[in-house]
Amino acid sequence: MRARVPAACLVLLAACTTATAPVPPPGDGTDALAQVGRWALQGATDAGGARIDAAFPGGSAAHTLSFDGGKVALEGGCNHIGGDYRLDARGRLVIGPLHSTLMACAETGRMEADAAVSALVEGTSEWRIAESWPEQLFLDHADGRSSHWVAVR
Numbered sequence: 001m002r003a004r005v006p007a008a009c010l011v012l013l014a015a016c017t018t019a020t021a022p023v024p025p026p027g028d029g030t031d032a033l034a035q036v037g038r039w040a041l042q043g044a045t046d047a048g049g050a051r052i053d054a055a056f057p058g059g060s061a062a063h064t065l066s067f068d069g070g071k072v073a074l075e076g077g078c079n080h081i082g083g084d085y086r087l088d089a090r091g092r093l094v095i096g097p098l099h100s101t102l103m104a105c106a107e108t109g110r111m112e113a114d115a116a117v118s119a120l121v122e123g124t125s126e127w128r129i130a131e132s133w134p135e136q137l138f139l140d141h142a143d144g145r146s147s148h149w150v151a152v153r
Contacts, residue, residue, distance in 0.1 A: 033067035039149035047144030054116035057109035077114035078105035
């Protein structure tokens with residue numbers, strides 16, 4: 001009887017623990033970018049590492065980047081901007097080409113920001129999501145452009 005008591009305790013202990021879900025392998029159809037949904041621009045630098053001031057009308061960020069079902073949208077500027085996105089065979093993010101409405105805004109800074117942010121994200125980039133709260137998205141292009149986004153929760 002004594003041998004059965006420790007074995008029964010181990011079975012009960014194992015039943016009380018929680019298992020972590022396995023991380024899905026790449027290519028399984030999950031889309032971490034779309035799971036977060038919207039990302040707010042925090043930082044943008046050009047190939048030389050200098051801040052892209054045009055991306056910050058009035059000195060502050062206005063744009064959000066949204067991913068959903070292979071479609072990407074930029075919001076917060078003057079125009080509606082969108083296009084397609086996908087992950088290539090190497091796992092890099094491919095955005096574009098982006099299309100925009102051609103509305104004129106009284107505030108030219110927002111129109112300039114639309115162009116600057118579109119140029120910043122369009123193309124192929126290495127990307128990563130930092131596991132923080134809220135999550136942070138980093139896009140790094142081969143030509144040196146980079147941007148930093150924070151999840152909108």
